Amino acid sequence: MDIKPVLIAFLAVIAVGAEPPAGTGPGSGTPxxxxxxxxxxxxxxxxxxxLVIDKPISKDATHRPTVVAGEQIRSTERTTALExxxxxxxxxxxxxxxxxxxxxxxxxxxxxxxxxxxxxPNSQILVVEDGAPDYMGIFGHPIPDAFSPALIDRVLVIKxxxxxxxxxxxxxGIIAIENKWPGNNGVSLDHDAAYGTFNTFRDRISLFxxxxxxxxxxxxxxxxxxxxxxxxSGSSTAGQIGVRFHLGQSATLSLRDKAIHLNGxxxxxxxxxxxxxxxEVLRNTFTGRLKMSLIDWNLSxxxxxxxxxxxxxxxxxxxxYTAGTTVEATRSFLDSKIELLLGAGGDHIDGLVxxxxxxxxxxxxxxxxxxxxxxxxxxxxxxxxLVGGVRAYYSTRYGYVPLYKAGIAWGVFQLLTLHSRITxxxxxxxxxxLYLPYPTANPGxxxxxxxxxxxxxxxxxRFLHLSCSVYKTWAQNLxxxxxxxxxxxxxxIDQMEISGIEGELELKAWxxxxxxxxGCWQNVGRFTKQNPGAKANVRGEWxxxxxxxxxxxxxxxxxxxxxxxxxxxxxxxxxVLVFDGSLxxxxxxxxxITVEPxxxxxxxxxxxxxxxKYYSMPGLHFLAGLRLGI
Amino acid sequence: MKFNLAIALTLAMTVMLGTLLPSCNKTTDxxxxxxxxxxxxxxxxxxxxxxxxxxxxxWTICKCNYRGVEFGKVxxxxxxxxxxxxxxxxxxxxxxxxxxxxxxxxxxxxxxxxIEEEVVDGQTRTIAINAPNHQGPCPPEGxxxxxxxxxxxILDLYPEYQFLxxxxxxxxxxxxx
Amino acid sequence: MPGLNNRRILQRRLFPAAVFIFFSLxxxxxxxxxxxxxxxxxxxxxxxxxxxxxxxxxxxxKYEEATxxxxxxxxxxxxxxxxxxxxxxxxRQVEYGLIDTLCxxxxxxxxxxxxxxxxxxxxxxxxxxxxxxVSSGGYSIIEITLDDMEQDFSVPGPYGH
Numbered sequence: 001m002d003i004k005p006v007l008i009a010f011l012a013v014i015a016v017g018a019e020p021p022a023g024t025g026p027g028s029g030t031p032x033x034x035x036x037x038x039x040x041x042x043x044x045x046x047x048x049x050x051l052v053i054d055k056p057i058s059k060d061a062t063h064r065p066t067v068v069a070g071e072q073i074r075s076t077e078r079t080t081a082l083e084x085x086x087x088x089x090x091x092x093x094x095x096x097x098x099x100x101x102x103x104x105x106x107x108x109x110x111x112x113x114x115x116x117x118x119x120x121p122n123s124q125i126l127v128v129e130d131g132a133p134d135y136m137g138i139f140g141h142p143i144p145d146a147f148s149p150a151l152i153d154r155v156l157v158i159k160x161x162x163x164x165x166x167x168x169x170x171x172x173g174i175i176a177i178e179n180k181w182p183g184n185n186g187v188s189l190d191h192d193a194a195y196g197t198f199n200t201f202r203d204r205i206s207l208f209x210x211x212x213x214x215x216x217x218x219x220x221x222x223x224x225x226x227x228x229x230x231x232x233s234g235s236s237t238a239g240q241i242g243v244r245f246h247l248g249q250s251a252t253l254s255l256r257d258k259a260i261h262l263n264g265x266x267x268x269x270x271x272x273x274x275x276x277x278x279x280e281v282l283r284n285t286f287t288g289r290l291k292m293s294l295i296d297w298n299l300s301x302x303x304x305x306x307x308x309x310x311x312x313x314x315x316x317x318x319x320x321y322t323a324g325t326t327v328e329a330t331r332s333f334l335d336s337k338i339e340l341l342l343g344a345g346g347d348h349i350d351g352l353v354x355x356x357x358x359x360x361x362x363x364x365x366x367x368x369x370x371x372x373x374x375x376x377x378x379x380x381x382x383x384x385x386l387v388g389g390v391r392a393y394y395s396t397r398y399g400y401v402p403l404y405k406a407g408i409a410w411g412v413f414q415l416l417t418l419h420s421r422i423t424x425x426x427x428x429x430x431x432x433x434l435y436l437p438y439p440t441a442n443p444g445x446x447x448x449x450x451x452x453x454x455x456x457x458x459x460x461x462r463f464l465h466l467s468c469s470v471y472k473t474w475a476q477n478l479x480x481x482x483x484x485x486x487x488x489x490x491x492x493i494d495q496m497e498i499s500g501i502e503g504e505l506e507l508k509a510w511x512x513x514x515x516x517x518x519g520c521w522q523n524v525g526r527f528t529k530q531n532p533g534a535k536a537n538v539r540g541e542w543x544x545x546x547x548x549x550x551x552x553x554x555x556x557x558x559x560x561x562x563x564x565x566x567x568x569x570x571x572x573x574x575x576v577l578v579f580d581g582s583l584x585x586x587x588x589x590x591x592x593i594t595v596e597p598x599x600x601x602x603x604x605x606x607x608x609x610x611x612x613k614y615y616s617m618p619g620l621h622f623l624a625g626l627r628l629g630i
Numbered sequence: 631m632k633f634n635l636a637i638a639l640t641l642a643m644t645v646m647l648g649t650l651l652p653s654c655n656k657t658t659d660x661x662x663x664x665x666x667x668x669x670x671x672x673x674x675x676x677x678x679x680x681x682x683x684x685x686x687x688x689w690t691i692c693k694c695n696y697r698g699v700e701f702g703k704v705x706x707x708x709x710x711x712x713x714x715x716x717x718x719x720x721x722x723x724x725x726x727x728x729x730x731x732x733x734x735x736x737x738x739x740x741x742x743x744x745i746e747e748e749v750v751d752g753q754t755r756t757i758a759i760n761a762p763n764h765q766g767p768c769p770p771e772g773x774x775x776x777x778x779x780x781x782x783x784i785l786d787l788y789p790e791y792q793f794l795x796x797x798x799x800x801x802x803x804x805x806x807x
Numbered sequence: 808m809p810g811l812n813n814r815r816i817l818q819r820r821l822f823p824a825a826v827f828i829f830f831s832l833x834x835x836x837x838x839x840x841x842x843x844x845x846x847x848x849x850x851x852x853x854x855x856x857x858x859x860x861x862x863x864x865x866x867x868x869k870y871e872e873a874t875x876x877x878x879x880x881x882x883x884x885x886x887x888x889x890x891x892x893x894x895x896x897x898x899r900q901v902e903y904g905l906i907d908t909l910c911x912x913x914x915x916x917x918x919x920x921x922x923x924x925x926x927x928x929x930x931x932x933x934x935x936x937x938x939x940x941v942s943s944g945g946y947s948i949i950e951i952t953l954d955d956m957e958q959d960f961s962v963p964g965p966y967g968h
Contacts, residue, residue: 228861228880229860229861229862229879229880230858230861230862230863231863232861267861268962269961269962270860270861270880270884271858271859271860271884271885271887271934271961272858272863272887272961272962273858273861273862273863274863275863275865480750482747482748482749482755483745483747483757483758483763484745484762484763485762486680486682486683486760487675487677487680487756487758487760487763489755491753493750493752493753494750495750495751567719567748568719568746568748570746608881608882614961616860616861616880616882618880619880619881771931771958772929772931772932772958772964774958774960775958
């Protein structure tokens with residue numbers, strides 16, 4: 001049967017409902033923000049919409065990032081903010097273990113897998129906040145519980161990595177967090193407090209203040225829970241402050257500081273709980289950003305300093321530092337048909353590790369690196385964008401590491417976009433892998449490398465968004481542990497190939513219903529340790545405008561298939577199928593005070609499931625809260 | 631027309647990159663699995679006298695087999711000669727003799743490594759067998775008993791030791807000492 | 808948007824919602840099953856830290872002693888615990904020559920090879936053979952007996968196994 005007429009007829013039907021041309025629409029070859037990320041905030045928090053859409057999506061127009069608005073993360077039905085990202089795209093997988101904290105060290109969840117890379121270790125995924133990389137210096141990975149959503153404007157998950165623009169660790173993907181600044185003069189306050197099962201308490205306050213040339217923001221979030229079982233209790237407290245100065249018409253200087261304190265423990269397997277395996281983490285990140293226009297160049301300078309202290313029940317104590325600066329300059333030529341990005345950066349990582357019980361100190365040598373990189377974007381005709389880039393990374397340990405990328409995005413019609421991208425990425429070994437006996441060290445380790453390729457198609461008429469991508473990853477020199485203490489070894493030996501396909505379907509204009517479905521299947525070969533073979537997420541929303549506000553009822557679900565605790569398909573877990581729900585009533589008073597009582601109902605079907613073997617997830621539980629905006 | 635072009639371009643791009651990239655791999659890794667049969671080089675070490683261990687049982691490795699390759703006798707503290715094996719994952723299957731470097735049959739028992747040991751293509755690895763990394767048919771309290779599948783594999787490999795069937799494993803002479 | 812009639816909203820919407828949420832939260836807690844564990848192994852055997860379905864009693868139970876009732880997650884589970892037999896311990900100490908003599912543990916055939924065993928009393932991991940299904944709102948008393956226990960190697964024991 002010839003299916004071409006059917007396809008053409010289908011496309012013709014879709015074309016009838018196509019959106020009008022827009023500068024940032026899909027037809028232009030630049031990714032668009034899914035409308036689901038904006039609609040709620042647009043109705044209730046008008047300032048936020050301006051903040052969200054007033055920026056380019058990504059520096060690379062051939063990226064097809066998953067874009068998640070901060071408001072979507074703050075109002076998620078899922079247990080943690082990180083899991084909210086996993087809900088938005090099936091090729092992102094985040095493990096969980098309980099009622100709100102991921103933890104660190106043994107028994108921790110929050111492994112982030114993007115298209116088969118990451119998770120173990122998470123150092124193959126890079127978290128970048130306001131342009132500055134955010135990872136624990138010694139272990140080289142982001143702290144899952146440090147992902148605090150109080151001030152987040154939006155998050156871009158760049159799948160397939162981009163070592164050219166982001167450097168080391170951007171091997172499997174990048175989680176790029178952008179925080180908010182106030183849009184209008186005046187003061188606004190947002191307070192969200194909730195209480196629920198397991199004595200769980202959550203409180204978030206964000207304050208925005210704008211006075212002429214000075215913007216100020218402050219955020220505070222606190223979370224505590226007794227947990228759904230012994231040893232699962234914990235708390236986190238995060239505070240952020242920021243100030244931005246408008247220096248004339250074309251320059252801004254912003255300074256931000258974020259501190260976070262975590263307390264918790266490894267609860268152990270449910271059949272054998274631990275109550276004494278505690279951890280305590282204290283971290284602080286300072287980020288600056290100078291943005292200015294100089295002649296025809298847009299210049300951005302981002303210095304950062306990140307330090308932290310980690311204490312564990314077994315006497316482990318570490319203090320780590322990462323510091324660096326990135327300088328980027330961009331310029332457009334020929335009516336923006338050519339865009340050139342030039343960048344340079346450097347970083348330094350150091351730390352100390354001691355055992356407070358035995359008073360033994362491990363020798364850790366600092367690492368430094370510097371990079372120069374460039375990216376060229378060419379749009380020879382409307383809708384067609386070609387991107388190429390190279391980075392030369394120089395490390396004090398490894399010498400020069402060349403990275404490259406190339407991509408194409410073509411808006412064939414206003415509603416149809418094709419894209420493909422190839423990137424060469426790397427991850428340098430962490431100080432832990434090089435020097436620390438957990439379970440063994442190897443100072444001779446070399447960086448891991450990965451080549452990631454994807455290609456896809458997007459259809460975006462008015463009433464739906466449909467996309468599909470195929471991807472493949474080849475990774476070499478993977479750092480791998482063999483054996484067990486006291487004779488374990490860690491070496492660069494392994495290589496892997498991962499291939500997969502992911503797709504998204506969103507029905508938008510079916511008021512009062514909205515529907516979103518994403519699915520992914522991937523072949524991870526023998527690398528099955530916590531790396532699912534298939535995953536799907538679904539979200540349905542129903543809203544009703546009432547006399548004083550809007551009632552929104554949402555249900556989201558996750559299905560995870562083929563999860564194993566070990567490679568070679570060993571120690572299989574049952575498939576996860578879990579649904580969460582929320583009910584929100586959003587009202588605005590005449591004095592512009594927003595009042596939003598809500599209830600989150602997690603594990604609606606009271607399923608017994610687990611992402612980590614024997615770390616059973618809670619049954620049906622609730623969180624009820626009230627949000628006030630002034 | 632444009633639609634057809636787009637589909638054709640996507641397909642061409644997919645095929646081109648999909649075929650190009652593995653060849654890039656070959657260039658950077660000429661010893662990779664596509665060029666020749668994958669192989670790893672393995673030694674087995676008798677690590678039962680490791681000073682870091684609280685328990686140092688006096689086992690001698692009399693016979694040893696990993697992924698179908700024989701490694702022979704290994705005295706305490708020694709390592710076997712290097713052997714080439716196919717990459718993968720498996721238990722180390724052994725016959726151990728208690729406090730007897732001569733490996734008299736009555737002092738021997740079928741024993742396996744506790745964990746499945748892995749080797750990958752191109753790797754040179756020494757697998758250590760020690761107190762935490764073994765399991766046997768009549769272990770003292772606190773040491774994991776060997777499952778029947780591994781026990782039977784060892785019996786098939788080394789019938790000359792005439793070990794008793796799995797359901798009578800605790801009646802092997804060494805267990806009764 | 809019309810102004811809020813606060814009193815009406817409180818009476819007709821928020822109050823019932825708050826009551827519903829309060830009872831929902833309460834029901835989550837009281838619906839968890841309760842469990843008690845009793846040591847019925849043997850008079851000389853002690854058990855430590857018995858646990859099941861996400862709860863652990865950090866205590867030592869002598870023979871016929873019971874834990875306090877505690878709420879745990881619902882579902883099928885075995886009781887896991889650590890076992891110490893002081894009599895067997897002292898016999899081994901005498902057998903391997905670490906203790907010269909001790910009335911009822913005394914034996915003539917001392918091996919005198921102290922490198923094989925540890926002088927430190929070791930608690931070994933055990934679990935019940937049978938599983939208990941504790942369901943929501945239920946109350947279970949689980950007796951640990953000699954013929955319903957086996958070694959547990961799902962967590963590292965005293966030898967790192």
